[in-house]
Structure formats: C-alpha cells, structure tokens
Amino acid sequence: MSWFSSVELGPPIEVFQLTKQFQEDDFPQKVNLGVGAYRTDEGKPWVLPVVRAAEKTLANDDTLNKExxxxxxxxxxxxxxxxxxxxxxxxxxxxxxxxxxxxxxxxxxxxxxxxxxxxxxxxxxxxxxxxxxxxxxxxxxxxxxxxxxxxxxxxxxxxxxxxxxxxxxxxxxxxxxxxxxxxxxxxxxxxxxxxxxxxxxxxxxxxxxxxxxxxxxxxxxxxxxxxxxxxxxxxxxxxxxxxxxxxxxxxxxxxxxxxxxxxxxxxxxxxxxxxxxxxxxxxxxxxxxxxxxxxxxxxxxxxxSKDLFEQWRGNIQTMSSRIIEMRKRLREELETLRTPGNWNHITEQIGMFSYTGLNQSQSQHMVKKHHVYMLKSGRISMCGITPNNVKYVAASIYETLTALPSKI
CATH class of the missing domain: 3.40.640.10 (Type I PLP-dependent aspartate aminotransferase-like (Major domain))
Structure with a gap:
C-alpha cells in the first residue's frame, strides 16, 4: 500500500521546461527567448554593479547578524x-x-x-x-x-x-x-x-x-x-x-x-x-x-544612499535601453526581409516581453526547426535577443511565416 498511489503527474511549467530543453540542445545557434531574465549583449546573466557594491559593504558590516x-x-x-x-x-x-x-x-x-x-x-x-x-x-x-x-x-x-x-x-x-x-x-x-x-x-x-x-x-x-x-x-x-x-x-x-x-x-x-x-x-x-x-x-x-541610488538608476537605464534597442533592431531586420505582416507592435510594446503574433504551430516550428526557444503563445523575451543573434531570429521568423502562413 502507498498513500501516494492516487497522485497524478502534474503538467510541466512551460517556461522551465523550455529552459531545460535549451540547456540540453547542442545546436550552435540556439536562442533562448523563453526565460524572463535580463541578459547582456553577450547573452550572459548580469549582476548589477550597484548590487555587487552593496553586497561588499554589507559583508564587511560586523554589526549585521543572521537573526x-x-x-x-x-x-x-x-x-x-x-x-x-x-x-x-x-x-x-x-x-x-x-x-x-x-x-x-x-x-x-x-x-x-x-x-x-x-x-x-x-x-x-x-x-x-x-x-x-x-x-x-x-x-x-x-x-x-x-x-x-x-x-x-x-x-x-x-x-x-x-x-x-x-x-x-x-x-x-x-x-x-x-x-x-x-x-x-x-x-x-x-x-x-x-x-x-x-x-x-x-x-x-x-x-x-x-x-x-x-x-x-x-x-x-x-x-x-x-x-x-x-x-x-x-x-x-x-x-x-x-x-x-x-x-x-x-x-x-x-x-x-x-x-x-x-x-x-x-x-x-x-x-x-x-x-x-x-x-x-x-x-x-x-x-x-x-x-x-x-x-x-x-x-x-x-x-x-543618494550615490548608490543614482548608480542604480544608471543600471536600470542600461538594461531598459538595451531592450529598447533590440526591439528596434528586430523590427528593422524583419522589415528588411519583407517578413509577412506588420511589425510596428515590436517597437510599440514595452518591457521585457513581446507578443509577436505567431500562433502555436508557428512558435513550435521556431523551436523544432530553428532552435529558437519561445512560448507556444508567441511570447518572446526581448532580453534573449542580442546583436549577435538578432539576424538569425529574424530570419527564423521569416522562414516560419513563409512555411506556415497565416494571419499575422
């Protein structure tokens, strides 16, 4: 007898499942547009410099404890x-x-x-x-x-x-x-x-x-x-x-x-x-x-801290401006390729995510054929787009919409 025999397998959490698949993928041009976390131009995680500075100060403060x-x-x-x-x-x-x-x-x-x-x-x-x-x-x-x-x-x-x-x-x-x-x-x-x-x-x-x-x-x-x-x-x-x-x-x-x-x-x-x-x-x-x-x-x-607060404001401007720039670059690349559809929404939207307009089959095609990992809803994280992969992402979207045309 087991108390747990009636427990059914729960559905996977899509974004974490995508990240796992991305990590196991050995395709050299793979791109992760699923995870909602900031990335640098090199596609790396970034610890804010002001956070590093604060941690060093706090680590040296012997008055702090773990109560x-x-x-x-x-x-x-x-x-x-x-x-x-x-x-x-x-x-x-x-x-x-x-x-x-x-x-x-x-x-x-x-x-x-x-x-x-x-x-x-x-x-x-x-x-x-x-x-x-x-x-x-x-x-x-x-x-x-x-x-x-x-x-x-x-x-x-x-x-x-x-x-x-x-x-x-x-x-x-x-x-x-x-x-x-x-x-x-x-x-x-x-x-x-x-x-x-x-x-x-x-x-x-x-x-x-x-x-x-x-x-x-x-x-x-x-x-x-x-x-x-x-x-x-x-x-x-x-x-x-x-x-x-x-x-x-x-x-x-x-x-x-x-x-x-x-x-x-x-x-x-x-x-x-x-x-x-x-x-x-x-x-x-x-x-x-x-x-x-x-x-x-x-x-x-x-x-x-007035000084650290100003440093932090500079850090968030660095992150937001990079994302805004990648929105512009992605739209430019899509329009240069004459990708089907209107892409104004890429630059009109704001923040970390973009609703591309790709449907479920198109989004899954992006993952399976091009190794561009994105949610089935067509949502992408703009943080995953970098100067080095923006052309590849745009070309993948172009091929996908050409191969699987639909209202976009």
Missing part, C-alpha cells in the same frame, strides 16, 4: 519601497495612510495580499487580463478565492489593447471583485494602456466598486524611468483609491533568486492600519513565518 527579521520584514526596506512606488510627496505617504510588507518577491506579495483579501474581507471573485502572467490565476485560487474571471486585453487583429472589451468586462464585474492590473510593461504582451485609457479603467473600477490590485514587476526596468513606470499606481492613489500593489525586485535589481518583494498597501484612513497590519502578520505567520534578509538589505542600502 530572524520581524514577521512583516525589514521596516526600512518596506518603507523605502512604498515611497519609491508612490513618490515621496504622495498624500498617502505624507498622511501615513500607506505602508509596506516585505514578501517573497512579487509572487509572495500577490499571495499574501490575496489571502488577506479572501480571509478578512471575504472576497471570492477576481479578474485577470486575457492573457496574463500564468501564475496570477494559481496564486489567487490557492489563496482562497473561489471564482477566476478574465477581462479582455489583447486584440489579435490590432496587435494592441482591446480597451472596449476590457471596459465592458469590468462593467459586468460584480461589486467587490478584485481586479489584477499590471502597473507597467504588461506580461506577456508588452502592451500598456495610455494615460487616458487608465483614466477610463479607473472610472469603471470606482463606479462598479471594484478593488484594484496592481502587480508592479518592472518599475524602472520598463522605460528606465522610475516615475513614468509608477504613473498608473500613483494616478489611482491620487484619485483616492484604496489598493494593494505587489512589488518585485527580481528584474529592476536583478535579485531573481533572492526573492525580494514588497506589498504596498494604501488605505483612506490611517486609523485602520494597526488592525490590517496585525491580521497580515498572522497571514504571513501561517505561510512562511518571516522573510529572508539578504535581498532586502541590499535594496534598502541602495535606496537609502
């Missing part, structure tokens, strides 16, 4: 993170109506926030964009939500935002539903609402009494400008919304495996903060008890 952090994490890290998101002059900050909770990266922030909303506010329905980061649905359902719904986002024919469908779906949402919103650099499409469209979205959310839960995974990384990438969140706060925002330092600090994140919480009444903090404390206590210190200390050290 537990508080359940809600390193307070300096959380307060600086929330101020960076909202802006130092934000009314929510100056009136002490906002606070942060250190979490296990952005994923942990989403999970802690979702579990709190389900447990203490009785929320059962959440909406996520179609498409979205695949983990959103799993996180919220595992956190206690009962009903997952989609709102339209990507318009296949326009290769852009389906604002009419989005607004219609939010208009039909039940009162109290939680709406997951991408703060910037929408994953996986790279297509963001305009400021005017954000205004339309906010209007519906207010009228229908919905709760906005932002996911901010790319502040600074998307455009190179911290303030620009936080515009949507700040706009909602300035309009008086109460909201949650999950912040990740995986991309903009390159702290992928340090699991460094923050849950920023904005309330309209500071008197409610002690009770909310106390219940989030118990949420975390029953989940992972308290967070790790290393990544949080790095971020806090950098954000708390």
């Amino acid at each position: 537990y952090l508080p359940v809600l994490g390193l307070d300096l890290f959380s307060s600086l993170s929330t101020k960076m998101l909202l802006g130092n002059d934000s009314a929510a900050v100056t009136e002490n109506r906002a606070f942060g909770v250190q979490t296990l990266s952005g994923t942990g922030a989403l999970r802690v926030g979702a579990e709190f909303l389900a447990t203490y506010l009785g929320r059962t329905v959440f909406y996520y964009s179609k498409p979205t980061w695949e983990n959103h649905r799993l996180i919220f359902l595992n956190a206690g939500f009962k009903e997952a719904k989609e709102y339209r986002y990507w318009h296949e024919e326009k290769h852009g935002l389906d604002i009419e469908g989005l607004l219609e779906d939010l208009n039909n949402a039940p009162e109290g539903a939680v709406i997951i919103l991408h703060a910037c650099a929408h994953n996986p499409t790279g297509c963001d609402p305009t400021q005017e469209q954000w205004g339309q979205i906010a209007k519906v959310i207010r009228e229908k009494k919905l709760f906005p839960f932002f996911d901010s995974a790319y502040q600074g990384f998307a455009s190179g400008d911290l303030d620009k990438d936080a515009w949507a969140v700040r706009s909602f706060v300035n309009q008086g919304f109460e909201l949650f925002c999950a912040q990740s330092y995986a991309k903009n600090f390159g702290l992928y495996n340090e699991r460094t994140g923050n849950l920023s919480i904005v309330l309209n009444n500071a008197a409610h903060i002690p009770a909310v903090k106390s219940q989030i404390t118990w949420t975390v206590r029953g989940m992972y008890s308290n967070p790790p210190s290393h990544g949080a200390r790095i971020v806090a050290h950098v954000l708390n």
